[in-house]
Amino acid sequence: MDTVFALASARGRAGVAVIRVSGPLALDAGIALCGSLPGSRGLRTLVDASGEVLDEALVLVFGEGHSFTGEAVVEFQVHGSTAVTDALLRRLGEIAGLRLAEPGEFTRRALENGRLDLAQVEGLADLIDAETEAQRMQAQRVLSGALGKKADEWRRDLIRAAALLEATIDFADEEVPVDVSPEVTALIDRVQQSLATERDGVGIAERIRDGFEVAIVGPPNAGKSTLLNALAGREAAITSEMAGTTRDVIEVRMDLGGLPVTVLDTAGLRATDDLVEGIGIKRAVERAGAADLRVFLLSDGEAPYGMEPGPDDIVVQGKADLGRQGFAVSGRTGAGLDELVSRIQKVLSARAAHAGTAIRERHRLAIIRASEALENARIEVSGGPDRAELAAEELRSAVRALDSLVGRVDVENILDEIFASFCLGK
Structure with a gap:
């Protein structure tokens, strides 16, 4: 099997960069770079083929069967400048028998060597x-x-x-x-x-992996876009006193209590003869119906148009700053915002509790x-x-x-797809 190497940390300037070498020639490559290897870890000066110093590095050595890949591995923790990492990668590429790793190859070797099963890889x-x-x-x-x-x-x-x-x-x-x-x-x-x-x-x-969807639905001018902006902490949606401003679904991804959530701002639901607005309302109903949870933002206690709240859906009065009674929220002042977020978290957390280990x-x-x-x-x-x-x-x-x-059987056809999602150094 080939010996492979790659930058295992992110590219770009950093305090430390990690370069990993794995395979039967990993220890020989380490010796070529620093003369002698530590027993497990130690500081070494790395040199190129002419003996010129490349950098001083913390060198970690893993014997066969004791590394992430299951093979002999040497890792170099060097100063994280682009010049240093490029010089070290160039030097490794000059050593006979070494090649740059493919995306996900270190993890694929861990699978092939029995260090991980396919579910663990995922x-x-x-x-x-x-x-x-x-x-x-x-x-x-x-x-x-x-x-x-x-x-x-x-x-x-x-x-x-x-x-x-x-x-x-x-x-x-x-x-x-x-x-x-x-x-x-x-x-x-x-x-x-x-x-x-x-x-x-x-x-x-x-x-949990891809994110829950929470749709804000209600009539025009109920304050949906203002509420979305308040949840997002930025101007994600255009707000206006003019009815029908939101024509398409606007999405904002956020972290609510540790759960990944995409909040959807939808077109105001009402009867209309306007063709474009009607298309927006149709999209709003379809997208909101497919969401995991709906927040019905209403005005003056009227019933929602075109949709009925489900048992877990949240019904709240908008524009609490105008003195609405009962459970109300205002994206403009933040009134009721914490209570709304708490209710959303409660519903989604209860659902998340039913997640298994199959994902x-x-x-x-x-x-x-x-x-x-x-x-x-x-x-x-x-x-x-x-x-x-x-x-x-x-x-x-x-x-x-x-x-x-x-991954014991019948998975060859999906391995390339799985490992394609990994970065070069993993």
């Missing part, structure tokens, strides 16, 4: 992209191997169930003293229940395939000993579906 990608506390916690949970541990438990139960059925097949011509179907059915039930919980939590987990559509589809195979296995088991062989095959199909969760 968790690492999410951790790198995490912007909020909820995203960080979810990604960290997956990176820690939580989904892989569950997949191992499911696999163990199903292999046990298949082994029991195989025993009845092997001794089909003899009298088997124990009916294994109750234990097999119990194992199938246990796995199915756990799979159902994970399947139902994928949608919420995806929302992607790929995971959901694998779980569905496994669940369908288990349901078929249950039917075959209920058919008696003569159906044991068919039941065992369905259980093996379920195991293969679950193995794809962590």
Whole structure:
């Protein structure tokens, strides 16, 4: 296998830059640069091929099987100027047997060497992209191997169930003293229940990763755009006393209590003969209907036009600065803003609590395939000993579906897509 190198920290001026070398020639490359390597870490002077000093660096050495990639690795922590990093990368490129790493190649080697499973790789990608506390916690949970541990438990139960059925097949011509179907059915039930919980939590987990959508809806001039600007802390939407100013959906992404949220400012909902405004209202209704939560901002207690609030939706009076009664909010003065944010957080946090360790559509589809195979296995088991062989095959199909969760089988077609999202040094 080639020895690869890359800048593992962000490009540009910084206090420290990290350059990683991984592969069978990593230690030789380190010696070529600094003469001798420390046992694990130490300060060394790095020189080019002519012996001219490149920089003084903290050098970290990881033996095979003890690094992120599972290979021998040397990391150089140098001063983070562009000139220093470019000089060091240029020197590494001159060493025979070394090449620049491809995007995600270090992580791909960790997968191939058994340091990470595929779900952990996806968790690492999410951790790198995490912007909020909820995203960080979810990604960290997956990176820690939580989904892989569950997949191992499911696999163990199903292999046990298949082994029991195989025993009845092997001794089909003899009298088997124990009916294994109750234990097999119990194992199938246990796995199915756990799979159902994970399947139902994928949608919420995806929302935590990609962001919840909260739509502000209501009549024209209720203060929707002013409220959006107040939530965003900037002039994201044009405000005007003229009805129909907002014609399209305006989006602002923000962090609310650690949750990623995109707040949508929609066109005022009212009956209109204006063609352009009518298109905006249609878009507003469609987008608001697809949102995770709607905030109905009303004026003078009138009923919302064109939409009905759902059980979790929030209904609030706008322009509290004009003396509205009850729960009211003003984007202009900030009155009621904290209460509104608190209510939004409460609803979304309650939903986020149902997120599982399966976090992607790929995971959901694998779980569905496994669940369908288990349901078929249950039917075959209920058919008696003569159906044991068919039941065992369905259980093996379920195991293969679950193995794809962590990259044991059937994932080659998605690896390039996954690793394309990684930066060069990861």
